[in-house]
Amino acid sequence: MSQNTAVKQEESKRPVSRKDMTALQWTLKEMKRNYLGYLFLAPFYILFLMFTIIPVVLSLFICFTHFNMLEPPKWIFLDNFIRLFLEDDIFLICVKNTLIFAIVTGPASYLLSFFVAWFINELPPKIRAVVTLVFYAPSIAGSVYMIWQTLFSSDAHGWVNGTLIKLGLIDTPIHFFKDPTYMMPLCIVVALWCSLGTAFLSFIAGLQTVDRSLYEAGAVDGVKNRWQELWYITLPVMKPQLMFGAIMAITGSFNFGGIVSALCGDPSTDYACHTITHHLGDYGGARMEIGYSSAIAMILFFMMVGANQLVQKMLAKVGQ
């Protein structure tokens, strides 16, 4: 008996090890030990939970219902998705448009941001600051893309129309933002013009964090030219920034809706520039079908996740 107790005492004296506990107990114990860290994280996590996690989970639930915001949702299981894929031909146009936008503007704006950042980085600091501002300005100044509306106005007095009429190339004004022939290319151009945003800034920051000594070491180890320097040193060092920039570019190119609505109107003529974001807004707003629009959002969400995976895989190859 006493021996037994002794053994037990012996055991309890032993330091507690991971094996003695369930995962939950272990977690709780560790959390208790590090409570200060959690306390500091708490404000952010509470907000993140309330405003990001919960809505996303809710939307996952809502996309299986019929919900109009004002009356309680009705569970309809997969009807929304069936309708989306089998009946909604506008959705297919949207997918097509979204992919065109994403494939053209995503990589293009990403590369553009990077190369502009790279070139600017070579400039002397004072000039660099000014040039950075010049390139960054379009994306700071909110709806500055409205200038394109003025340029390509359908009025006979609009800049482009006026000039074309003056040159005798046309005799009635062209409705640039109402004519499917011009809408898509114009929107892509405007998107690229506005795209030197956050990603561009982070690239500039990233380029400046590269340690000079690495280049010297590289030179000793046989780096022959600037391209090799870029590929083997600069890019691997700034991978975090590249990742960040890529995510911004992806979300940006998939969410490319505001500019199109402002320029071409919502919906655009013949849905020629209707993207998934527009479709989502159309059902969520005018038609008050939140369930259906959540289903669309889900699709968009998975498309973005997929694109993200792809880009991560590609970025892993950088410097190899």
Place this chain on the structure above:
Amino acid sequence: MKNLKLTRPIALLMSGLMLTSTFSVINAADDTDETSNGKGASIVGSNIEDVIERMNALTYAEYQALYTDVPDATSAVIIDGTDYDPELTDADVRIETYEGREALFTPDDGSVVYSFDIPKDGMYMIELDYYPTTSKQTDVERQLYIDDKIPFRETGYLTLKQVWESDLSLAGDSKTGFQLDALDNDVRPNTVLAPVWQTYKAQDSTGYYTDPFLYYFSEGTHTLKLTASRCDIAFGEIRIQQPDDVKTYEEVLADYTAKGYKAVSSDATVKLQAEFPTAMSAKSIYPTYDKTSPISEPQHESRIRLNTIGKDTTWQYVGDWVEYKLTVEESGLYHIVTRHKQSVSVDMFVTRKLLINGELPFEEAKNLRFTYGDEFETRPLTDGKTEFQFYFEAGKEYTLRFEIGLGELADLINRIQISMANMNKALIKVKQITGDTPDEYRDYNFIGLIPNEMNLFLAEAKEIRAIANEMEEIVGYRGSQSTVFDDIADMCFEMGSDESTIAGHIGNLTSNIGTLGTWMNTVIVQPLEVDYISVQSVDEKIPAANANLLQTLIYEVKKFIASFFSDYSTFADEDYGDAKTVVVWMGSGRDQATIMRQMVNDMFSSQYGIPVDLKLVSGGALLPSVLAGQGPDISLDGVSMDWAIRSAIMKLDDFDTFDEVCSRFDESALVPLYLDIDSDKRGHYGIPVTQSFSVVFYRQDIFAELGVDLPQTWDEIKALLPLFNSKNYEFGVSASLKFHLYQKGGDWFADGGRRINWDNQLVLETFKDVCDLFTQYQCPTSYDGTNRFRTGEMPYMMSDYGIYTQLTMFATDIRGMWGMSTLPGYEITDENGNTYINNTGTTSSGGVGIMANAKNPEGAWDFIDWYTDADAQIRYGNEYATLLGSGTIYTPANLEAMLSMNWTNEELEVLMAQFNNLRATPMYPGDYIISRYESFAFDNVYNEGADPVEELLKNINAINREISRKRQEFGLDYLEIGETLAEREAKKAQESGEAGN
């Protein structure tokens, strides 16, 4: 064309009938009824001669130049107002007694004529006594004809001001002199009409000429005709007399010295608080409060004290005045010192004219200057050079009237105006040759075609330079406008001297003239905020204008401390015991909320005994709060039928007074707020508050120049378009298919909203007509209408009637040259073979409804009942215009409220005619989808030249599918695609028949 003659009387008869049918609602329409029957035909198209005569009339400057060698008159002819010429007078006049004086009452239309003998050739001034009888809230307007002719253009718009005062009856013996609210804030008193006899000298209402008009009369018998264009008024004595002999200040001063007047002692000072004028000339002038300066009198660190007059832009239009009564205790020489601030008109001075007992004390008193500055200023009245002294006699009552004039700028502004008009005219000529987008490199042969205009450009270049120099001299420095002057002068010079530069400069010159016009608009408004007027000895020190550091410090600290204890909410409510509160939300802005709060306190809560919790919320707040069950009873930001069909808004049909409330509106206003579906949800969900519709605005001068009548039908428009296009004039017309379809008598929906009615011949034809207007006839699809209308590029434009005020206020350069008319229509032959013009317009209305989960629906209904009634709507409209400036207009749906606004009779006729001819579409589920497919179809036709019929047909299924889907969602009866109700019924009958067999 020949049908016009027939249709006009019919239309008139109809409008007359409509008017009488609304009689029970509209008391004010009393006398408009008859006039619309009697005069209607003259509005449209037929008065070209009038227009031409008016346009060809001389300007006053030209008129003066004609009679430079005619001496001023030396005697006067006095006509008693009641002594009119009964044969020539066509107005319904009568003799009445006002304040013991006999006078001739003249209504708001028709003319009154006086005949008289002039003893000797000469230049005469016309002065008259009037009594403002009208209850309308606007200035009285009369046109003056001599011997049945308008002697010069400016005399066609004589403006006679009404007299207003602050209604202080609610103030009681409050310590501030104003009524105090529950939180001890001053409440702005109502401004009410306070008519008294006034004396008026015929003068320019725009202030471009600072002296009264001088008319030339030859010896012999003449007639004087006064034609009403706005409001009724009573005339007392009319004096045709010698011009005033106003002395210069130098002469007056010499006179003072000769008489041995001395400065008074320092304790003779009389201080007049500017916020208590004895009378003012417009409703928009009212006591305001300044919180910026600690020494404004009176001032309080946390409460609102009304302490100034004319803050911001409340006292700024030429001709408006405020009056103070002054009695001094010591005879002698005084300074009149004002504490004032003019912080609106940047880098310019504003001008006031001082009239003592109705007369200018000396010539310079019409050029009193108040310079620009961020802070208050104290200064004796001055013209910028001399500080004036005034002699006042002890015990005598003086009336000081400060009237807005343009002073020394008047002449320059007038010259700029003339110059702009000349350049615009010349530009229109040039543009007729070159078109909208001139080719710089083409030889247009301007010298051969328009030599006069080229000379004119040269002359204007010189004139503009001269004006710029004089302006600089008067203002004292080169202001922001001088570059515009220089640019215009340079361009005009080049254009006049080298014809090859004309084409290249047109665009630039047009935009520069536009800039100049905008600048002029800011110069002719003359805002001034006054705190007090101190009448004090010429030896007395001028009071400090601004607080010193210590005073400011104490004030700010007090303000800071008070901020912990004070309730600053100006929307605080009075106490109404246990009555159930109505919660009202509005998102339209703090100023509107202030108006609303005051109206609710004055008119609603006190009368119905229902407290109102008025909250100012941001636009997106409503949906989430309704979702969370925290919503208001009423939201004033409109009702959405999408909400109604989803049971978030209450159906209103069951309230007792529903029918009575609805009778206040035209039926078309109720339609957009009506849910027309086949279920128990069918009904009205909102009561209209605002309603808008379009009318036609047209440039009389251009139609007169081309010698064409105003088109009444689309066929006439199409016939005119080639002519207009060849002169580079444009028509601004509507591209709405629904609008054109309604005019052809078609329907938008079929089968009770179950499908769109596009698949029939009438619609397809109509759509083709609409497309033709823009493709074949090249009407512009997008444009800045107001601007092009002003420049004359677009002499005909369909637009919301709300821009009327904008045109009257800001397009002063084309005043009297444009008109308003009913919409054009299609000629329709009805089943009896009569043809008439169907000029139906489309309309939309915004309303107010009750939330489905309102906690106090009865109280909310009372609120709506009160809010949509004429009294509240009239007051809201007036305060709204006062607040946002006279250029804005509130477009109430309430008929009586709309009619009571400041319309002239002619305008009223047009509006009534259109108002009675409106059609709206009820709300059906899924209707939002239509507009997009309509614009797709139109865009494809316009862009690619596609076939209109095909484009329209192509989209029918997509629309019907959406409609059916939505109806299905709401559990309503719906049609399969491609099926009509009749077909389905037939099929059903057949099936049941077969089953029966």
